[in-house]
Every structure is written in C-alpha cells, then in structure tokens.
Amino acid sequence: MTAPAYLIVEMDISDPERYRQYMAEAPAVVKAFGGEYLVRGGRHETLEGDWQPHRIALLRFPSFAQAKAFYETSDYATRVKPLRDGATSFFDMVLVEGVDQPV
Template sequence: MTYGYLLVTMNVSDPERYKQYMAEAPNAVKAFGGEYLVRGGQHETLEGEWNPHRIAVLRFPSYDKAKAFYHDEQYQQIRQKRLGATDYFHMVVVEGYEA
C-alpha cells in the first residue's frame, strides 16, 4: 500500500484566527496516522508562474486514510475555525508512488 499525501497551498490573512485552527489540526492529523512533512518554511518558484504564499504537505498511511481524515467529523469542526483566516486555502489528495 502506498502513502496518501495532502498538498495544501494557502495565504493566511488573519494569523490570530489561523492559530486557533493550527492549535487543533495536528491532533486530528495524528489520529489518522498522518504527519506534517512541510509546514510553511522557505520556498521559491523555480519554474512557471505558481507562487503560493504558504505550503504544507502531510503524509498519511494511505490515500484512503488521507481522505478519511478530511471527511472526519472532528476535522470538519476544526476546519470551521480556519474559515475567514485565509484569502485562499487549496487542498488536494494524491496517492504516493511506490517504485
């Protein structure tokens, strides 16, 4: 079984409100066996015109676990705390590659 990844780009417009979301989101991620691989940090565009403000990458034991995390009632409640704290928040789930 291959890992499942959540790739997230966002622009935080209300840092204080976003802190409320980030105080609770990591525990929900852990509950599904997930972990943060990237959580902000330095980045630069090397090709193309993509220029996200902030990037996060989360890894889960499987694609299905990543989706289950997102659709879980606990995360959906936590997600409400993020609403209004970002100008945009894009999230995609992708199946990892197993050579």
C-alpha cells in the same frame, strides 16, 4: 504494500490569530489518522513555471483512504475545519497518491 498519500495545500493567511486557533487543533486530528506534517510554511522558491505560492503545507498519510477519512471525519469537518473560516483569503488542497516504492 499500500502507497502513502499526500495532502498538498496552498494558502494565504489573512488572520494569523484565527489561523493559530486552527493550528492548535488540526495536528491532533492529523496524527489520529496516521498523518504527519512534512512542510508547514517555511522558505520556498519557484524553480520552474509561474506558480508563486503564498504558503505551502505538505502532509503525508499512510494511505489515500486514511487521508480521505481524516478530511471527511466529523471531528475535522465539523469542529476543526470551521476554525479556519475567515483565517485565510484562500485555502487550496489536493490529495495525491504516492508511489509504493521510490523508483
């Protein structure tokens, strides 16, 4: 069994209209690679530590390889990702492999 993979994103949206253009296109590319949004904004609270995220998104993919393929695909990299340019003051993303089976 292949472990799922997760893209964890923290961002600060500085131009909501431009970001809406990005979000109008991104979900179809995410879905084409087997991905799904688990979190897209929403209420959050820091329970421990000093992290004070502005906005969080969490996406799940069937595998690390599929998540990498999504990110590196020409459709996302050359058409969709540039729609985000100027829409956020920062956009931090990390890819992490999940576990095969929950403990």
